[in-house]
Amino acid sequence: xxHPSRAIRGNTSHLLDGRRVLVGISGSIAAVEVPKIVRExxxxxAEVRAxxxxxxxxxxxxxxxxxxxxxxxxxxxxxxVEHVALLGPGEGRVDLYLIAPATAxxxxxxxxxxxDTPVTSCASVALGGxxxxxxxxxxxxxxxxNPAVVESLGKLRSWGVEVLFGPSVEGEAKIAxxxxxxxxxxxxxAVGPWKGARVxxxxxxxxxxxxxxxxxxxxxxxxxxxxxxxxxxxxxxxVELWAGALEVPVPxxxxxxxxxxxxxxxxxxxxxxxxxxxxxxxxxxxxxxDFTLNPRAGKIxxxxxxHLTLRLVRAPKVLPELRRLAPAPTRLVAYKLLAGGGAxxxxxxxxxxxxEVGADWVVANDLSAxxxxxxxxLVLPKGESRRWIRGxxxxxxxxxxxxxxxxxxxxxxxxxxxxxxxxxxxxxxxx
Numbered sequence: 496x497x498h499p500s501r502a503i504r505g506n507t508s509h510l511l512d513g514r515r516v517l518v519g520i521s522g523s524i525a526a527v528e529v530p531k532i533v534r535e536x537x538x539x540x541a542e543v544r545a546x547x548x549x550x551x552x553x554x555x556x557x558x559x560x561x562x563x564x565x566x567x568x569x570x571x572x573x574x575x576v577e578h579v580a581l582l583g584p585g586e587g588r589v590d591l592y593l594i595a596p597a598t599a600x601x602x603x604x605x606x607x608x609x610x611d612t613p614v615t616s617c618a619s620v621a622l623g624g625x626x627x628x629x630x631x632x633x634x635x636x637x638x639x640x641n642p643a644v645v646e647s648l649g650k651l652r653s654w655g656v657e658v659l660f661g662p663s664v665e666g667e668a669k670i671a672x673x674x675x676x677x678x679x680x681x682x683x684x685a686v687g688p689w690k691g692a693r694v695x696x697x698x699x700x701x702x703x704x705x706x707x708x709x710x711x712x713x714x715x716x717x718x719x720x721x722x723x724x725x726x727x728x729x730x731x732x733x734v735e736l737w738a739g740a741l742e743v744p745v746p747x748x749x750x751x752x753x754x755x756x757x758x759x760x761x762x763x764x765x766x767x768x769x770x771x772x773x774x775x776x777x778x779x780x781x782x783x784x785d786f787t788l789n790p791r792a793g794k795i796x797x798x799x800x801x802h803l804t805l806r807l808v809r810a811p812k813v814l815p816e817l818r819r820l821a822p823a824p825t826r827l828v829a830y831k832l833l834a835g836g837g838a839x840x841x842x843x844x845x846x847x848x849x850x851e852v853g854a855d856w857v858v859a860n861d862l863s864a865x866x867x868x869x870x871x872x873l874v875l876p877k878g879e880s881r882r883w884i885r886g887x888x889x890x891x892x893x894x895x896x897x898x899x900x901x902x903x904x905x906x907x908x909x910x911x912x913x914x915x916x917x918x919x920x921x922x923x924x925x926x
Contacts, residue, residue: 500533500565505540508893510729512540514684515589517581519614520560520568522550525596525633525670529555530563532595535673536680537564544581544589545569548601548612569613578613582620590684592621596633596670599644606647627683628656633670636663657683678728678748685731688900694732695774696724697817699739700782701757704790705805710755715782717741718868719830722892723778724749730896735770737763739781757784757810764813764820771821775903778828779817780858784810814852826903829854834862838873845875856899874898 505512516536520526533543545560545568552570560568569577580587594601594614601614610616621628630651638644648658659679661671671679698720702710721743724736728749736745737752737760745751752767754760760783764771771777786807795803814829821827829852831845845859857875871885874895884894 498565500537500543500563503534504537507535507538508729509540510681511536511684513542514540514591515542515544516680517589517592517617518543518545518564519592519594519597519601519617520545520547520551520555521594521596521598521601521612521614522548522554523596523598523633523670524554526551526554528670528673529595530559531673532593532676533560533563535677539677539681541680546577546581546613546617548614550598551614572613572616578616578620582617582626583624588624589626591627591629591680592617593629593631593676593680594618595629595631595676597630599632599634599638599641602630602632602651603643603647606650622654622656629659629676629679629683630656631659631661631671631676632668633661634668636666636668639668674746675748678725678746681729682731682748685729687730688904689727689896690731692732692775692903693735693770693773694724694727695735695737695771695777695821696720696727697737697760697777697779697781698723699741701739701760701784701810702755703784703787703810704756705788706791706793706795708794711784711786711788711805711807712740713782713784714862715740716743718743718888719780719870719892720778721745721749722888723780723896726889726892726896729893730900735767735774737781757787757813760813761811761816764817768820771817772825774821774825776826776828776899777817777821778830779814780830781813782832783813786810812852814848814854818853823855826855826899827853828856828858828899831857831859832862833859836861841873842875842881845873849875849877858895876902 518533520529536543543564544566545564547568547570557568557570572578581589582592604615605618610619652658659671661669699717700713700715702712704710720736724734725746727734734749735752736749737754739754752763754763787810788805788807818827829848831848833841833844841859845857849857855877859873859875860870869887870891871883872891874882874884884891
């Protein structure tokens, strides 16, 4: 019989294959969310163990945690020195210690070196031995505003502990969602060429205004751009998503800069030229209008306008300006959409676009991919033969980044981010 925890391993990705995560569970009612967090980590390939305070066992049973992880949790420290075995030097050492939920009591104890529970003792060993720690607080919002708690969290951050806040709802600082926690773990434990690299992704549809309320737009859900931003973040990149009109939600841990028209996008690019230039890659799956118009002031009255003629003019081109603002060695990845014509037409038009705008890679796809959950894309690296990537958009995004990362491996600098330093995931949130 295969334990349920093993049956789901790697169902979402294999980015945490071979990585070991220890989850410390303290006495908040948010502990009931821990099995979901554990399962999300396992779906990315992680091996998960757990340690619990006695108060934590009052909120959720050890049997439930054993079911979620596939291992009995540590409930007390014995002659087996479990805290040292799991977090000290040696073959069994975990890669990250996640304390979720972290109560005000547990946070204060860790900040002041008090080791009177298995969870806090594990934290002491992790801090002393350099194991990354991620803390997901859960408490009443007024407790989070207690100066002692604020001071304790500040002290933990100064030691390299990452603090991951969830939303504040009805006076409660909720624990971060399983997806947010998994994203933070993936980002912190990422290895490879994207670790610490800046990536800019431009997606969504442009909207060229007709008047104050109407616009002319292109078909685009923005799903490809969101999938690329998510996949890059999972791989440790410092991501910016420049988003036009989207039909899909953006994860809360992805920084977003909004634009509407092609003119807005060009203004944004020039304003953030320094960030563009520092990007190792700029990927542009946006549906950008080829035409614009001079909008009328206010709203055109439909009652008094039985016929309306729009005069469209050519919109300025964005890709050449991006190439100018972000010259080599930044990799510019352009997207080309065709409505029919087959593989040869995709390659021909994709190559032509690459030459016109100076793109390093062109990704060509057919109109059938717009709004779909799965797609087939034709990847055209400059000076190389074409190749296809097929599957769900999330998988395609990961495969494309992995392919591009292999090309960039020789030119990317070593990650400059301190591996013990917290990432920017929800860092601006306070309980």
